[in-house]
Amino acid sequence: MSKIVSLISFTETEQKRIQDIAPHYTITTGKAKELDPSVLRDAEILVGWPKSKPDELLHPDSKLKWVQTWSAGVDYLPQETFEERNILLTNTSGIHAIPISEMILGMMLSLSRNLKRAAVNQANGTWDASEDNMSELHGKTMVIVGVGEIGKATAKLAEAFGMNVIGVRRSGKEVEHVSKMVSMESFEEVLTDGDYVVNILPLTDDTRHLFNEQAFAAMKKEACFINVGRGATVDTSALLKALQEKQIASAALDVFEEEPLPSDHPLWSMDNVLITPHIAGSTPYYKERAFEIFIENLKAYVKNETLPRNLVDYSRSY
Incomplete structure (x- = not known):
């Protein structure tokens, strides 16, 4: 089965919504430093981006096809590598x-x-x-x-x-x-x-x-x-x-x-x-808004359709 790996913790209800949309995918959640390297290499869909072990996701054997970041900014991500490997990238722009x-x-x-x-x-x-x-x-x-x-x-x-x-x-x-x-x-x-x-x-x-x-x-x-x-x-x-x-x-x-x-x-x-210490975008509603972006994109992804929300254009870097 294909794998979704999320570095963001999901509730049981959220995981069920994901499973209902993508029944042929397994879901693994956890911090990157706690996950076995093979789990990261086998991820087809990644939610979030790790500060530790990012090399595992870009390993020659990596199965990564889509990254849904949990941030609006994507300037810290290896966009050139993503583009070379045809990896899709979506962000959370708009929820702020x-x-x-x-x-x-x-x-x-x-x-x-x-x-x-x-x-x-x-x-x-x-x-x-x-x-x-x-x-x-x-x-x-x-x-x-x-x-x-x-x-x-x-x-x-x-x-x-x-x-x-x-x-x-x-x-x-x-x-x-x-x-x-x-x-x-x-x-x-x-x-x-x-x-x-x-x-x-x-x-x-x-x-x-x-x-x-x-x-x-x-x-x-x-x-x-x-x-x-x-x-x-x-x-x-x-x-x-x-x-x-x-x-x-x-x-x-x-x-x-x-x-x-x-x-x-x-x-x-x-x-x-x-x-102010980089808190302008802070809100108790961040996760639920970001999750809805992921869900909408996931529905399109499993149907092999163009992702409708926040697909990054590598030629513009946003």
């Missing part, structure tokens, strides 16, 4: 739309309404009614760079707050709740319009360090830069310089080139920077 869009709005409100300063003052028992740097989201312009499912959800929330939304995506195709959409060729042109510039880009050869000195120089001095995409799409030194030299006003950062962010990094001590 609700938590990350809510996080983006939370970051914006924290900075515009001085909630970060209020939290520090509360911890110190300080009554500070200063209105310095207090602002509103209403009437401001948000530039979303990388308008996928997260960007669409964010645009909808921003519109509800009375904001104007400009979107940047590879195709330039229009999206609901985005008043103006441009292609990546116009990336720097629209940065000049953003009161809030939100980066939701995946990491590819084209997007690495896309946010560099030139990009930050193009932004308004009053702009807030928000990164919930991939850390390496931003040149951290350039961002730090832009903040220190007041080329931009503030930043809210959930992802970094180096994680964890070193405790002595200057970003930690900046009053105009809000830092």
Whole structure:
């Protein structure tokens, strides 16, 4: 029998749903380091991707045909090898739309309404009614760079707050709740319009360090830069310089080139920077949403049909 190996634990109910769809497959779950190497080599379908023993899955005798990751980002995977071996790759893109869009709005409100300063003052028992740097989201312009499912959800929330939304995506195709959409060729042109510039880009050869000195120089001095995409799409030194030299006003950062962010990094001590530890996509509903993507793809896979959800295009790396 063909084998499904999952590095994600499934409940009995979930395993039954898998078995009902794919009765000719056996299901094995467990951590990669605890599984016998032969189990990994015999896997036709893999759910997740291991930090340990990845070589077993790429062994010459490996039977691997499809990897369903448990993450949206796939930049850490050996995509060239997958493509050479005709291994399908699907991710969990889209399930982060609700938590990350809510996080983006939370970051914006924290900075515009001085909630970060209020939290520090509360911890110190300080009554500070200063209105310095207090602002509103209403009437401001948000530039979303990388308008996928997260960007669409964010645009909808921003519109509800009375904001104007400009979107940047590879195709330039229009999206609901985005008043103006441009292609990546116009990336720097629209940065000049953003009161809030939100980066939701995946990491590819084209997007690495896309946010560099030139990009930050193009932004308004009053702009807030928000990164919930991939850390390496931003040149951290350039961002730090832009903040220190007041080329931009503030930043809210959930992802970094180096994680964890070193405790002595200057970003930690900046009053105009809000830092969260790569938790923007965290939600108690992550597993059930990811599982439904896998189930939908599995139904197509056993029928030898094109996988309908989140099939990675190796030419784009996402």
